[in-house]
Amino acid sequence: MTPHRTGITTPPIRGRRAAEVLPEVDVAEIAASVYDFLSATRRLMERPNQKLSVSQSEIEVLQFIAHHPGCGVSDIARLRFLRASNVSATVRRLINAGLVTRQANDLDRRAQDLFLSDDGIEVMNQVTDEWAMLIAGATRRMDARDIAKLRRGVPALRNLSMAAESLVDDMQRRQDYSLD
Numbered sequence: 001m002t003p004h005r006t007g008i009t010t011p012p013i014r015g016r017r018a019a020e021v022l023p024e025v026d027v028a029e030i031a032a033s034v035y036d037f038l039s040a041t042r043r044l045m046e047r048p049n050q051k052l053s054v055s056q057s058e059i060e061v062l063q064f065i066a067h068h069p070g071c072g073v074s075d076i077a078r079l080r081f082l083r084a085s086n087v088s089a090t091v092r093r094l095i096n097a098g099l100v101t102r103q104a105n106d107l108d109r110r111a112q113d114l115f116l117s118d119d120g121i122e123v124m125n126q127v128t129d130e131w132a133m134l135i136a137g138a139t140r141r142m143d144a145r146d147i148a149k150l151r152r153g154v155p156a157l158r159n160l161s162m163a164a165e166s167l168v169d170d171m172q173r174r175q176d177y178s179l180d
Contacts, residue, residue, distance in 0.1 A: 034160075044134045052126055058099075059127060061090050062116065065100060066124050070113040072105070078172045079165055099123055 046056055054062075064076050073091055077084040091114065094100040099120035105111035116124065139147050 041134075041138075044138075045131055051130065052123060054123060054127070055090075057086070057090050058094055061087065061094060062099060062120055062124055062127075065114050065116055065120075069115050072111050072113060074111075076114075079168055081168065081172070094120070 060080065061076060064080065065071060068075065073084055073087050076082065076091075077087045080087075091100060091102075095102060097119075098117055101115050101117045102112040103115065105113050139150070142150075
């Protein structure tokens, strides 16, 4: 039971099916922690965008292209659950701003491969610096042992991110949004 500010205790939220999926791993705890982390940091991470005059959607597209050079609009839309028309408009703005370049796809004449320009790389370096400073500010409020654990967990977080992206890709290709 979790005590509430009012003195009322509530049972912990554990999910109903999570324990059946991976009984040896507390996936409900991981899911809740990841969600809480994302919720707490989402607004903080938007601050660099305001400083750099780059929108959140533009940052998301730039970040995707940085990790997937040569991708296309449809790749971004599929793996980010976005509408292709919205991604296309964002990419057009980024191209006009000189942050993204496009090249004809060798295999499909209709497709364009997207890459960060030198200016796009510089913007992402600035954004990453801003994000790092925000995380540094948060970690200054943490115990040194937890910071060390967090650092050791970075490879696992990257792997979780890649696994989640692969899951999204599979779900999008099947047009099936259930996990069963």
